[in-house]
Amino acid sequence: MTNAASQVETTLDRIKGERRGALIGYLPVGFPDLDTSVEAAITMARNGVDIIEFGVPYSDPVMDGPVIQAACQQALSAGFHVDQIFEAIRRVRAEVDVPVLVMGYYNLILQHGVEQFAADLAAAGGAGAITPDLIPDEAGEWIAAAEKHNLDRVFLAAPTSSDERLKAIIESSRGFVYTVSTMGVTGARRDLDRAARVLADRLHDLGCEHACVGIGISTGEQVGAVLDYAEGAIVGSALVRALAEGGLESLAETTRSLAEGTRN
Amino acid sequence: MTHYRNAQGPYFGEFGGRFVPESLIAALDQLDTEWEAAKKDPAFVEELDDLLRNYAGRPSLLTEAPRFSQYAGGAKIYLKREDLNHTGSHKINNVLGQALLTKRLGKTRIIAETGAGQHGVAAATAAAMFGLDCTIYMGAVDIERQALNVARMRLLGAEVVSVASGSRTLKDAINEAFRDWVANVVETNYIFGTAAGPHPFPGMVRDLQKVIGEESRAQILEQTGKLPDAVVACVGGGSNAIGMFEAFLDDESVALYGVEAYGEGLQTDRHAATMNRGRTGVLHGAKTKLLQDADGQTIESHSISAGLDYSGVGPAHSWLQSIGRVEYRGATDADTMTAMRLLSQSEGIIPAIESAHALAGAIDLGRELGPDATIIVSLSGRGDKDMETAMNYFKLGDASRVVGGEL
Numbered sequence: 001m002t003n004a005a006s007q008v009e010t011t012l013d014r015i016k017g018e019r020r021g022a023l024i025g026y027l028p029v030g031f032p033d034l035d036t037s038v039e040a041a042i043t044m045a046r047n048g049v050d051i052i053e054f055g056v057p058y059s060d061p062v063m064d065g066p067v068i069q070a071a072c073q074q075a076l077s078a079g080f081h082v083d084q085i086f087e088a089i090r091r092v093r094a095e096v097d098v099p100v101l102v103m104g105y106y107n108l109i110l111q112h113g114v115e116q117f118a119a120d121l122a123a124a125g126g127a128g129a130i131t132p133d134l135i136p137d138e139a140g141e142w143i144a145a146a147e148k149h150n151l152d153r154v155f156l157a158a159p160t161s162s163d164e165r166l167k168a169i170i171e172s173s174r175g176f177v178y179t180v181s182t183m184g185v186t187g188a189r190r191d192l193d194r195a196a197r198v199l200a201d202r203l204h205d206l207g208c209e210h211a212c213v214g215i216g217i218s219t220g221e222q223v224g225a226v227l228d229y230a231e232g233a234i235v236g237s238a239l240v241r242a243l244a245e246g247g248l249e250s251l252a253e254t255t256r257s258l259a260e261g262t263r264n
Numbered sequence: 265m266t267h268y269r270n271a272q273g274p275y276f277g278e279f280g281g282r283f284v285p286e287s288l289i290a291a292l293d294q295l296d297t298e299w300e301a302a303k304k305d306p307a308f309v310e311e312l313d314d315l316l317r318n319y320a321g322r323p324s325l326l327t328e329a330p331r332f333s334q335y336a337g338g339a340k341i342y343l344k345r346e347d348l349n350h351t352g353s354h355k356i357n358n359v360l361g362q363a364l365l366t367k368r369l370g371k372t373r374i375i376a377e378t379g380a381g382q383h384g385v386a387a388a389t390a391a392a393m394f395g396l397d398c399t400i401y402m403g404a405v406d407i408e409r410q411a412l413n414v415a416r417m418r419l420l421g422a423e424v425v426s427v428a429s430g431s432r433t434l435k436d437a438i439n440e441a442f443r444d445w446v447a448n449v450v451e452t453n454y455i456f457g458t459a460a461g462p463h464p465f466p467g468m469v470r471d472l473q474k475v476i477g478e479e480s481r482a483q484i485l486e487q488t489g490k491l492p493d494a495v496v497a498c499v500g501g502g503s504n505a506i507g508m509f510e511a512f513l514d515d516e517s518v519a520l521y522g523v524e525a526y527g528e529g530l531q532t533d534r535h536a537a538t539m540n541r542g543r544t545g546v547l548h549g550a551k552t553k554l555l556q557d558a559d560g561q562t563i564e565s566h567s568i569s570a571g572l573d574y575s576g577v578g579p580a581h582s583w584l585q586s587i588g589r590v591e592y593r594g595a596t597d598a599d600t601m602t603a604m605r606l607l608s609q610s611e612g613i614i615p616a617i618e619s620a621h622a623l624a625g626a627i628d629l630g631r632e633l634g635p636d637a638t639i640i641v642s643l644s645g646r647g648d649k650d651m652e653t654a655m656n657y658f659k660l661g662d663a664s665r666v667v668g669g670e671l
Contacts, residue, residue, distance in 0.1 A: 059430060059561040060547060062442045063285045069429060082559040106283055107546040111560030133283050133546070160290035160449065169286070183287055183447055 007099040007127040008051055008152050008175035012210050012231050015050055020262050021227030024212055025049035025255060026103065026236035027243065028057050028068065029088045030075035037075075038091045040243050040251055045096035047252045048259025052092065053130065053234065056085050056104040063132040067237040071244060082108055086124040093125035101154060101175065103130040109142065118145035128152025128175050136172035143172060154178050157203060157211075159195040166206050176210035176232060177203055181217070200230045223261025233261065268513035268589055274463035277586055279579035282462040284549045288442070291449045296464040298369055303471060308364065315360045319393070320350045322357075322475065326483035326640070331610035332623075336630025339637040342492070343613070344480045346504065346644050353616065353645030354476060354504040355386035359455060361472040363390035366453040373397040373452045377441040379406055379434035379500070380571035380618065381413025382645055383457030388422035390455075398422040401441045403433035406570045413649050431564035434500075434574050438548050458501025459578035462549030466506075466578050473507025480640050481511040488638060494519040494629055497642035498621040499539065499592065500572035502581045504644035509590060519591070522581060523625035525567035526594035536565035538577040539585055539592035547576040553585075568597035568653065569617035571645075595624035601657050603627060604647065616645035617653060 015022045025044040029037050041052050057072035057080050064072065089100050102121065109117045109131070121129065128151040134142060136155055146153045152175030157166055160183065170177055181196035196213050203211045212232030217223060219238075226233040235258055242254035273280050282292060302308040316322040325345040333341045346354035359376075366374055374396050378384030384400040391398030400417050404426045407414050417424050430436035438461075445454040459469040477495075484492050495512050497505035499522040512518040527535035535541065542553040545560055555563040555575040567573040584590040595603070604620035606627075607613055615623060619642070626641045633639070647654065655661055 060435065060439050062439050062548075063446070065443075073429065076561065107556070107560040110546060111556065111558070132285055133549075135282060135284070135286055135289060138281050138283060156286040158285070158287040158289070161286055162290070165286070165289065180285075180287055183449055 004150050006152050006174050008101065009210060011050060011099050012176065016231065021230065022050040022212065022232035023048055023223060023259050023262050024051040024053055024232050024234040025239050026053040026055055026234065027239055028055035028072050028075055029085050030057055030078065030080035031071040031240070032074060032244070033078060034084050034088060038088050039248060041088070041092045041100070042095045043248050043252050044239065044255050045098040047255035048262070049255055050098065051232070052098055052100045053236070054085060054088060054100055054102045056082060056102055056108055058105040058108055061105060065237060067240050071240050082112055086120045089121070089124040089126045099127035100125070101127050101130055101152065103132065106131055106134040114141045115145045118149040118151055122149035122151055126151070128154065130154040130178055132156060136168050139172065146174070156180050157199060159183060159199050163202070163206065166203060170203065170206055170208045176212040177208050178234070179203060179211045179213045179230060181213050181215045196226065197229050220257045220259070220261035223258050227262060266514065269510060271467070271580065273467040276466070276580045276583035279550065279552050279582040280463060280466060281551050282549060283546045283551065284442070284462045285446060287446045288449065288462070291445065292462055292464065294369065295365070295468070298365060299464055299468050302365055302368055308368065312361055312364055315364070316357065316475065320356045320360060321348060323479045324348050326480055326487065328487070329607070329611050332607050333630065335606050335610070336627045336639070337633070338635030339630030339633050339639050341626055341630065342484060342638070342640045343643040344476060344508065344640055346476060346642065347613070347615065347619070347646035351382070351386045351389050352648060353382040353386065354473060354507065355383045355457060356389070357475055357507070358457065358469050358472045358503060359383070359386040359390045362453070362455040363394050363396065366396060366455070367394060369453055371451055371453045373399070373448070374455050375399045375401065375441050375444050375452055376455045376457060377401045377434065377437040378457060379403070379437070379573060380569065380616070381406070381410040381417070381649060382571060382616070384422070384424070385413050385416050385420070387455050387457070388417040388420035391422060392420045399444065400424045401427055401437040401444070403431070403437045404428045405432040406434065406437070409653065410570055410649060412652070433564070434570070435548070435562060435576070458503040459506045459580060460501045460548055460550060460552065460576055466550065466580055469503050470506045470510060470580060473503050474510040476504060476507040476642060477509060477511030480508065484638070484640060491515055491518050492640045493633060493637040494521060494639045496521045496523060496622045496626045496629060496639060498572060498618050498644060499524045499577060499581060500536065500574045500618065501576070502578040504642050506578055506580055508642040509584070513589060520589065521625055521629060522590055522592040523621045524592060524594045525569060525572040525621060526596045527566040527568070529596055530594065534566040535594070536567045536572050536574060537594050538575065539581065540594060542577070544582070550579045552579040553577055553582045568600065569621065571616070571618040572621060593625055593628070595621045599624040604654065605658065613643070614647035615643055616647050617650045619644045
């Protein structure tokens with residue numbers, strides 16, 4: 001057991017000290033292939049992403065919208081294996097000093113072995129995991145393993161969560177609380193729900209220090225708006241689309257434009 | 265005496281739970297609370313009972329099948345006739361209950377997933393009757409092989425959405441329905457079609473389907489004066505089977521058998537043998553047995569029957585298998601189609617291909633148990649929707665071929 005500080009919390013606190021908020025960028029591992037996904041993550045980090053969120057492609061992603069779903073499906077069709085997530089993290093961490101969280105559906109963690117997954121993730125230099133279909137109520141085994149390997153565990157909070165549930169989510173989370181901006185799956189939306197601000201405020205009132213807002217954010221302006229009231233803004237589909245349509249160059253450009261929102 | 269009845273979840277042994285995005289928890293909690301209240305509310309119970317009697321046609325018959333029994337070693341086979349229900353399957357039992365609950369929740373729209381289309385047709389029917397908006401998610405592959413049911417749903421006023429992701433079958437339709445629910449949870453109720461999914465669906469669907477077994481138990485006692493030796497039902501997600509088994513779970517003398525789809529055979533990778541080839545994991549919100557690869561990616565299932573073509577299974581079935589209360593067997597596509605033909609030609613009843621799996625299981629079982637045995641088979645649905653498959657399989661449109669001449 002180690003009590004070392006969370007990589008993600010340390011990063012979020014440092015950024016707060018710089019009087020700005022964090023940009024968290026999502027891309028699936030293995031899309032369009034393993035090497036490119038590693039390069040893409042490095043590209044994001046070098047162009048303004050503060051924390052990388054590496055998605056683990058899954059056959060039944062109930063939280064993902066069409067853009068991410070299609071990218072993950074392509075990665076799976078190209079032969080993605082869960083072990084590649086650890087290799088990808090190792091390669092990214094060798095190049096850039098940015099925390100890497102994985103976003104993984106629970107069955108993949110369960111089948112790898114919860115304890116083994118935590119051990120492998122820590123050994124690869126990963127910061128922790130976001131588990132979109134694992135609520136704290138069901139997460140005892142994962143929390144224990146994450147604790148043992150000093151990993152962050154990021155749980156989701158939704159606009160419809162009760163105060164009791166939000167308290168449990170804050171209590172169980174380390175790193176940040178994934179603040180679901182709107183009721184819906186991932187994907188860019190033109191107008192961010194007011195629900196995001198209300199939920200972030202509720203989380204802060206209940207003692208949450210790090211609320212990062214995800215779902216529906218696709219422009220630098222939106223990033224800026226979110227960072228008025230949250231510690232981080234999470235962008236996925238817009239980055240995946242940039243990579244899919246324009247390759248690394250387009251990804252770099254989109255990342256820079258999103259990162260402008262962190263400096264308002 | 266062991267008591268297995270009325271297990272409510274969220275866990276059935278180590279199986280069940282809620283492995284869903286936090287965004288759905290409030291809706292699931294609301295559903296759970298309302299269902300617990302509704303089933304204790306005499307007015308709700310009475311209204312549902314009235315609908316089941318005067319709209320769905322319950323109680324359904326328990327029909328002895330003496331000519332079919334000859335193919336099952338002479339064992340006395342009784343058929344629980346869910347095929348006689350309005351819309352042609354057991355699905356209406358569940359849908360009427362959940363539609364009534366939707367009204368109680370004050371919601372105006374329902375969504376549902378469907379494989380063979382039986383649940384979709386039942387949901388569209390209830391939506392029409394209750395005046396609810398209705399969207400049905402259906403895999404593109406299933407839409408192709410169940411065109412008649414798609415037409416029925418559309419005629420009933422439902423929007424049928426073709427799901428082109430993943431294997432384009434039932435499991436992907438479920439994913440898409442969950443996505444819709446996450447986005448529209450305020451006005452929308454998800455009427456889940458089988459005894460799988462996150463709590464409270466497995467327990468709630470079982471509660472709504474247990475009428476099948478309760479009627480069967482009373483009817484067989486009335487007709488034969490004793491309990492049956494065995495009860496057989498097909499298992500995909502497992503709603504008709506769990507509804508059939510529930511009443512008999514605590515009757516130690518009654519052997520229970522679930523029959524899953526062995527497709528082209530267990531030695532191939534084209535089957536839907538979740539219980540016999542799956543291992544424990546998490547799919548569609550529940551910990552249960554499922555077909556998956558070493559990483560935990562869901563493996564696509566195969567069955568000639570769209571309704572059994574599912575990689576997962578209700579968590580209560582995983583539990584009943586683990587404690588040895590129910591034995592899960594299988595029937596191949598070929599054995600199933602033989603059983604479909606045998607029932608049609610020996611009794612004048614054309615079963616759904618799903619139900620024909622249970623019939624194939626009953627033939628094997630009857631031969632094992634011998635002529636003194638009494639077996640009840642859940643005839644979960646009628647075969648009208650499967651006529652195109654049957655026509656192709658038996659070449660019924662080919663004038664030169666005489667089908668079933670060997671009977």
